[in-house]
Amino acid sequence: MTAPLQIGLALGSVAVLLGVMALVRRLAGVWQIGAEVQRKLVHIATGLYALTLPWLFPDRWPVYVLVAVTLVVMLVLRRPGSRLGQTLHGVERTSYGDLLLALSVGVCLFLSGDEPYLYVLPMAVLTLADAAAALAGSTYGTRFFKIEEGRKSVEGSVVFFTVTLLIAILCLMLMTPFPPPNIIVIALMVAGFGTLVEAASWRGFDNLFLPLGLLTFLSVHAASPLAGLLWLAAVFAASLVAFRLIAPRIGLTHHASHVYVTTVFLLLATVEVHNAIIPILVLAAHAFSRSAAPCRGKYPDLDIVAGLALVSFGWLTLGNATGWNAVTFYGLTAMGMTLALCALALAARPVAVRGWLLLLAAGGLCVIYAVAFGLNPDASNWNGPMWPAVVASVLLSGLTPSLIPAAFGASRVTKVTLMSLAIPVTTYLAAIGFAA
Template sequence: MSAPVQIAIAFVSVAVLLGLMAVVKRLAAARDISAEVQRKLVHIGTGLYALSLPWLFTDDWPVYMLVGLTLIVMAILRLPAFAKGGIGETLHGVERQSYGDLLLALAVGTVFLLSDGQAILYILPIATLTLADAAAALTGSRYGRKFFTIEDGQKSIEGSTAFFMITLVIAMVCLLLLSDVSRPNVILLAVMVAAFGTLVEADSWRGFDNFFLPTGLLIFLATHLDSSWQELFLFMGIFMVALVLFLRVAPQFGITTHAARVYVIATFLLISVTAFQNTVLPLLVFVMHAIAHRLNPCKGDYPALDIVAVVALSSFGWLIVGSVVGANALMYYGLMSVGLCVGLIAAGLGRSAIWVRAGAALVVGTGLFGLYSVLMLYNPAFVRWPGDMTAVGALVIVLMVIAVSLQPVLFDTHRAAKLTGLALLVPGLGYGMKVIGA
């Protein structure tokens, strides 16, 4: 298929999405369809179309172009002129704040890239997001009677049950048709996929399940598709023990039960996607955040959840950049984590004298860079290709110490997002310059 034809298909695809939204809006006006049902109708239509992408295009780049176009269109539809009264109302008519429309498009592109042509790694996560997630929402809104609370609302036991059952069926069908997994492992894997997916969906907020659900399932499958049943049982046991222990410890740090479950999920995803030495610093970010929040509470609505979201999204961002560029980004990712820890300590000491917070942040940064240098030695040569990172590390630490120590009040709100953006600045520029120089 020629490039012009694939470009045309990408633009037509966006037009089809807009057409679907227009049809849903008209049906909603004629039949008094609720805002939640409208969102899920668009969600299902978009997801089903996304399932055809590996066969619709002969090259990969038109898929990424389509994802980019969709993100632009979704951003435009968030403008008041379209979100209220226009076709954007099919997505933004609900009262709660959600980024689900943007995250759905981002998830499709991420899963398409990371699945690397393996049908099971693309089809199963996207099918689960499309069908099981919609079924859970619609079942919960229509038949929900028993609810549990998360930070930005509540979800129902009935909806989670529907999610589990539909995911179980999807997983078994996909594993049987798209993989060579042995029959006993098909059952065990399907149950674990359904259970893990249900936990991710139940604990997601602000539409983040549209991203974390498919990417989390992809990571789980990529890690455990070839595992023995003994390894699967061991993983499940460790996960349950960690969940119980963390739920007991979390209240001492002012972490809610919901946030504690999210922390455990994020931890296991990090451990699944990379070697242990590369998870130490990102996990320390969670610890530093808990300490900083206890010393100087962030004024955001859900700070414990925000730190998980930014760490997870930035982790996937570095993974995608490394895959696309072809130059491993783990060393720069580690420096970002060091910078984020330094910034959190400085923000946590925001009520102290400037020399106290600057000195403490500098000491922590120096120690963490030493830890970073040791941890990186355990990585293979292709990870350590950038060479000596002392200069870049020093710049990261100095920037975080100065910026946060001088103006800690700026980080009292949206702390996680602001500090992550600042911590990304030097590693991002350093990675780009190194790649260009190489």
């Protein structure tokens, strides 16, 4: 297939998507279809089409063009007064699901490489299990549990688990050489992990976290021996119980505790323990700052998880895209986030006390960073320890929130994340440019 034909097919795909939305909107007016059902119908149609992309396009770049154009169109449709956009945004809660769905298609396709099941399985779960759970819950749900932005039904979660389990077994049987016992254990873990992510979702973030989380988990552990898979399942179950017991003592809701345990488990399941310590400390530092110096965010516990997850997936994608391992830069970013949150928590302390405590925190983080660097292989340490960048990041992340804490009262996580990314991203881009 020629390049112009692939571009035409990509643009035509966007036109078809708009046509589907217009059709659903029209049928909704005739048959009185609710906003949630409209949104899920478009979700299913989009997801089913996305499943064909690896075979529809001989090259990957037209898919990325398709994703980029779709994101622009979705942003335009989010404008107030867009009648067509009401097909996606007619629900009462705030959601970025349409944007994140398009983004997840591109990122999952890129990260899946030459393993089709790493793309098909997560996208099939997102398309079919998520829609089935939402429709079953809204239609037949009788038992509910509360989340920050409403409620979820037990029936919907059961349907999600069942559909995901069937999808996982089918995909793994048809697309991998794994032995049957391994397939059963992997499928159960995928269903359990996916159900927890879906049940803990908010603002449509499950459209990104669910497929990327499943892809990351599968890419690291799908080929593990059966004993390793069983051990991982036991750790996951123990983490759930532990967080449920600890959550009330540190002021976390059950919903937030589920989000936290999912994040911690995914970190420990995808990177070496020494590389997961500082990212996990971001969550601890947030809990400290939230109690000592609350921000004006509506759901700060969920915001910090979203920020950390986006940073994690962002560095993973960037490292894969450039071919230069980014795990050290990821640790540097997490160090900045941790120190910035500690600085905000200590902002009300006397200057001398604050200074000594921040110095102690920075020193501890540097020790952990140095230990992780020493344990990482040469492929991860290709740019050296980067101590000048570490010092610059520590100064920026420690001094800025300490000197102007009021600037972080609103949109705290967004500001902390962007500030913590500034030096690592600049250093990384300069380093790969020099290396090239």
